[in-house]
Amino acid sequence: MNEEQLDLEAGLAAEAKAEPQTPSGPRRIAVRDLRPGLQVEDIYLLSAKETKVTKAGKPFYRLRLSDRTGSIDCTVWEIEAMSAEIKVGDLVTATARVTEYQGKMQLEATRVVPAPPNVAQPQDFLPSTYRDVEELKGFLRFHIDSVYDPDYRALLAKIFDDPGFMQAFVTAPAAKHNHHAYLGGLLEHTVAVADICEFVGQQYGRVDRDLLLTAALLHDVGKVEELSYETVIDFTDAGRFLGHVIQGVALVWAKAKELPSFPETKLHQLLHCLVSHHGELEWGSPKRPKTLEALILHHVDNLDAKVKGFLEIVEGSRGATWTDLRNLFRRPLHVPRALHQEEDFLPATDEDLET
Template structure:
């Protein structure tokens, strides 16, 4: 029997297979009967699932971030699909193929990395060039940078997502700088490449995408600043003003205090980076929402949290 991926499920389907457990909790019905409320995933997406008349022993038999084999029926509830679970059996990690559960970029990682390195070679400022080279000749950094997602769910939430997002923002920065010669091109490019490097410390991504302790305690902006400061400190004569404006780019790229930036963009390059970063994230989020909506009878997606509205698909 071929694998049934979540993205292909339709209401009424009988489903049987192994899935990754993203979330699990035990709840009670109005009649005080316990049931399991789960969120299951594979590389194509995630779906809610419920097991009625469940026991505490069944709840304790598997872990969140573990694997279960299920039998069930796909139903529609509040205009969304969910699985009514009939059977649940815990499955050992040794029995699964991980590439079926963790989504990866559809683009060629070595080609994306090569394209980013080509842009790095175009940076003329000697100090910014040395800084970028110090990162991209660091094998452990490059390995993590090429594997990490850019987020846990909203945009580029897949292996290689960080590289894909950074390359897109950097290419936008290259083109943008041609329209505004007053913008310091080398600084904007460097900020675009380094603005999200803290994600490699903020996120864990061996199975599902979760926040690390460092990510929850400090976040990727602070982690990125620490990483840049460490590399810059090893470059003899690295100008203090260069470092200040570059760190400002990283700290301000979310744009607003309520979006996590401790400072708002205060230079032309920082203003540009904020909007270019936001543009790429929003476009990827919109295209993902449209692609994932499988109801061909509707010209509109379901409500998309990122945009707080439905999107027109045609």
């Protein structure tokens, strides 16, 4: 271990010792604050577990460990080092060393056992947006209130003024993996898509601005029912059978039918934006975009998903110049220079680190 790594470990240990003790123990080192060379013995949520075999025929475990600040791959080379009864969704105590492989950090664990009982709940370890949720809700409400068309405005109120739906919407992730796959991700993604659609719509004539903005706000509402997140982020049975595109269309259609005066032509144009927002049949869209608003929505949705996915990949390769090619884009990605500097990372807050 070099001098810099020793200093880092000493500093983190001193910081943890200085922290007030809580019922769940001293302050933790968040996943996003892990650095190569560190030794850790900490509690994580087991979000994925797979048994693999080396070229020599020896079995080992490939795990994914998570907390509220992110996730990290973990390899357990010795099968007996991990308790056999541990399953996905459990809290575990892992003793491991942080290493780096092909520009990506990972853990190599020598021991993985069930976490002590009553230390924390699994949902406390699910990754969560670092954005201020109340601020995001304010941005969402701003966009809703900016819709002038009385029919679209009434439909948005019918959906977003439902307290139960709104609570689920602001809590839900936007995906199981690849982009915005954390609590609050759906709200964050929706606000971003609405922001960008508002801007793009101003650049071109003949865009039905209220239709485009309403579609942006509603395009992913089906994810409230598609994804579950009690212990790990996964698909519900309905989500696997139908998918959020169909689930979202069904929800919006049903709410529109509760408004007897809602024009059928407007409803069809709005539903077309929702049903085509993935762009291509092979990407999960029953229809491809056939209106200007649907076309804009598709590309804006894809842009935000891809940019966020890119940032999440390169942030997981901090300190490297290139990522490996095992990612959403299936190619090495260049890590921006700013991510090489420690001070450019968002610091973990006390709330992030408490368990």
